[in-house]
Amino acid sequence: MRRDFILAGVILGLALLIGWRAPVFLTLATLDDIATDTAILAMMALAQMLVILTRGIDLSVAAMLAFCGMAAALVGQALPELPVGLLLILGPAVGLGLGAINGAFVAWLNVPPIVVTLASMSLYRGATFLLSGGLWVSSHDMPAAFREFPTERLFGLTHLVWLALLAVLLAYGVLRYSRFGRSIYTYGGNPSAARYVGIASKRVLFSVYAISGAVAGLCGALWVGRYGIAFTDAAQGFELQIIAACVIGGVSIAGGIGTVLGCLLGVIFLGIIGNALPIMAISPFWQMLIFGAVILAAVTINRQKGRAAKIILRPKTAEGG
């Protein structure tokens, strides 16, 4: 909990610092932009956190996003009369299938997650190319409603932000109060112990990858609609940003440790940096460098915390913090 306060403090300090240099940053309009821009990252990072909590990693999320976005865009292009709701359901439905393939390999074939998702990352990216024939689907080929949905407003906030908030609530509720969520922490904390207490480990593992796929699929449809373009290389390298958000937020790559709040703070931190650079007229080339330095700093700082948590051991892990 203490490190969440520190991170929140750093975020606030950073925001004030940027606001002092460029006052436009602290206006509601900019904050609205940042929220809308980071909504997809937030949903993806929460799903990734579920996977990392089980000692796994899902490197294929950006490729799944591209594939599902392309699938939704192509269907939208072919059947323009289709209601937008169906297109938005198509994304996660396809993603669920892709994620289930990952999950089956990890859970039932015992293949290490990093190998499975490394392979499926190139597989799904290539499948996107084959699906589209290497062509782009641009905004005027998509139904208008599909393009407008992500940034349409409901009670002042964009749909993207509402969906991200919903994802946060859902993740919080599931991880804290559901048997499935507690199983994730237990499995990540100690897989052998999880087996002894009768947790259906394989089903838990399979589920987190399937969920990761479904969320990536939903984000794919939203991404394509929002940016008005579907192409093979969409969101290339996004997986690293997603994992970085988790790590910065204190999610331990060793599994079993991480909270929704921490993950969200990691997302906000990256979102602020990403949005502040153009406002402060700093070349976007700096973004990668800064992200790298931040990841290294975060993982070094988390180390001490991790050790402390290990000493008090069980109760800490059980709280998930």
Add this chain to the structure above:
Amino acid sequence: MTNFNLTPLPPYSFTWGLRLMRRWEVLLAVLLLLVMVGNSFLSPYFLDPYNLADATANFTEKAMIALPMALLIIVREIDISVASIMALASLLIGLAAEAGVGVPGLVAIGLLTGLAAGLLNGTLIAGLGLPSIVVTIGTLSLFRGITAVVLGDRAITAYPEAFTDLATMKVIPFVSLEFALFLALAAVFALVLHGTVIGRRLYAIGLNPTAARFSGLNVRRTKLVLFTLTGLLAGLAAVFLTARIGSTRPNIASGWELEIITMVILGGVSIAGGAGTIGGVVLAVFLLGMAGFGMGLVNVPGIVMSTLIGLLLLIAVAVPQLLARFRRGGEG
């Protein structure tokens, strides 16, 4: 690396795994043979010595890094930052070339940059005990970021001819300096891993790091050395890649880390540590290199190649598991 199953292996699986690996290499060799035969049907020029020499150029730099990467994966670590180390090394080589440094100086700068970058990874991972996957994702971003910031949207192309000649230099007819160096390195790595106590120590660490430490092995120092070695060879690869393409751009060698890790895993090195051979890795290097070259001959787009490589990797890791399950089922 902590994201794999740490439950103890059943006693038979290690020796059985070794026997399978031996069969695995046979399988790789057969596949390689099929690819070679297939390629020579696809193009009558494939078996032309000039053509074959040309084919090696496309994978030798990746292959050089696959060797130390195999050792890292054997001791349960991984380095995702290798391609970014190459970019950083290439950047410094380029800046030095613009400043008029001679060829030996350029090579030294490339190697030293790689060494320093690897040392940084190693210090963070072995020294501070941080997870390698997170640290090297961080340095991947950091090294590539430095390259992008310094270069902006320009490219360095002012390389002296004596330097770019390094890529085409032949030690004997048809065998480039680069390729000969890779073969020599592979021989040294195979000798050290399979014929010396150092190799046995690496397997011991990979099979059980805790037991290895209690047996008096300096696990941390070993990992530090391996990360530094990986950086050094990434620096060497950067020297040859820069010489071969004669330019440094921010996206140089982008995405290579995945191809390199694929080579190692397809070569039969277990990501759970403690198993794998250099012979397998070298076979996988040739298999992927030749398959890629063959697909290039019939104009298969690069992305389809990487799709097939992804598929191949999934099959490669699933088949032994399915066989093991089948076998266990058979034993009841």
